[in-house]
Amino acid sequence: MTKTVRALGLFSGGLDSMLAAAVLRAQGIEVTLICFVTPFFGAERARESAAHLNLPLRVVDFTEKFLPLIYDPPHGWGRGHNPCIDCHTLMIREAGAMMAAEGFDLVFTGEVLGQRPMSQNRGSLNLIARDSGIAERLLRPLSAKSLKATQPEVLGRVDRERLLNLSGRGRKRQIALAEEYGIKRYPAPAGGCLLTDPGYARRLKELLARVGEATRQELELLKWGRQFRLPGGAKAVVGRTQRENEALLSLKTPADFLVKVEEYPGPLVLVGGAASDADREAAAGLAAAYSDAPEGTPVTATAGNGGPERVFHMITPGKERYKPWLV
Numbered sequence: 001m002t003k004t005v006r007a008l009g010l011f012s013g014g015l016d017s018m019l020a021a022a023v024l025r026a027q028g029i030e031v032t033l034i035c036f037v038t039p040f041f042g043a044e045r046a047r048e049s050a051a052h053l054n055l056p057l058r059v060v061d062f063t064e065k066f067l068p069l070i071y072d073p074p075h076g077w078g079r080g081h082n083p084c085i086d087c088h089t090l091m092i093r094e095a096g097a098m099m100a101a102e103g104f105d106l107v108f109t110g111e112v113l114g115q116r117p118m119s120q121n122r123g124s125l126n127l128i129a130r131d132s133g134i135a136e137r138l139l140r141p142l143s144a145k146s147l148k149a150t151q152p153e154v155l156g157r158v159d160r161e162r163l164l165n166l167s168g169r170g171r172k173r174q175i176a177l178a179e180e181y182g183i184k185r186y187p188a189p190a191g192g193c194l195l196t197d198p199g200y201a202r203r204l205k206e207l208l209a210r211v212g213e214a215t216r217q218e219l220e221l222l223k224w225g226r227q228f229r230l231p232g233g234a235k236a237v238v239g240r241t242q243r244e245n246e247a248l249l250s251l252k253t254p255a256d257f258l259v260k261v262e263e264y265p266g267p268l269v270l271v272g273g274a275a276s277d278a279d280r281e282a283a284a285g286l287a288a289a290y291s292d293a294p295e296g297t298p299v300t301a302t303a304g305n306g307g308p309e310r311v312f313h314m315i316t317p318g319k320e321r322y323k324p325w326l327v
């Protein structure tokens with residue numbers, strides 16, 4: 001009796017990764033999915049798509065291993081702050097270690113030749129395969145016929161004839177294949193990784209230029225609110241909605257200050273613990289400017305972090321004044 005072939009697939013939950021899994025499953029290969037998460041990339045889409053495919057999914061947080069790549073990726077960043085070549089390489093290397101430890105036969109991805117200019121051209125695919133250390137057992141089912149045959153194909157454990165030769169950026173064939181494989185729900189292309197989001201990437205670059213290496217809290221904070229760099233160098237984050245105010249509360253460290261206006265509804269403003277008194281006063285101005293207090297109205301703002309509160313009396317400034325500080 002032939003032993004079942006077991007494949008471990010990198011899975012973002014996007015259509016390409018769904019198709020790659022479906023193509024292998026259609027050959028009778030036992031497919032397990034794995035989604036690597038970081039503060040920039042979650043598993044929500046992967047969970048939904050794996051459930052739709054009815055395939056088992058593992059979610060692995062590999063933040064500690066990934067973080068060095070946002071500081072100094074050997075192969076650089078994409079248009080945002082996304083080190084895609086090194087990120088792919090790391091994920092495949094990690095999956096390769098699981099393959100070896102757990103007796104999987106191969107690792108597969110949903111990469112498509114020529115789909116992304118930086119990370120999915122032929123040179124990058126080869127580079128990623130080589131640097132992952134598992135080139136022989138790394139299968140890209142969607143473009144396999146246009147790539148060098150891997151060991152499972154050569155050994156006949158995977159039927160190369162039933163793999164695909166997709167290439168380029170078009171999605172027509174993928175959409176037709178989704179229909180063929182009974183995939184009815186799949187997410188819109190792109191999105192999902194904050195490092196490719198221009199706003200987040202800009203904030204992250206600004207932060208790293210100052211601090212060199214960021215804490216997990218600083219990375220999480222970049223996701224929320226309006227962000228201002230105060231004249232003394234502290235960061236102030238102004239919540240825009242109730243949900244953002246709650247997020248700021250949950251991310252506050254004991255050292256951070258929360259600033260709010262007393263007499264009018266308004267945002268919470270979170271200011272980093274190292275803020276000077278002048279920066280806390282500037283944050284009080286921000287809290288007033290973004291509150292419901294009409295410009296020119298006298299208000300009181302408080303800044304506290306558990307100890308005695310600092311109280312600021314002021315005339316509500318206009319928002320315009322703070323634009324130059326926006327990150």
Ligand code: SF4
Pocket residue numbers: 041082083084085087088193194195196
């Ligand atoms: S888009 Fe983000 S998660 Fe995807 S490979 Fe690039 S850096 Fe990694």
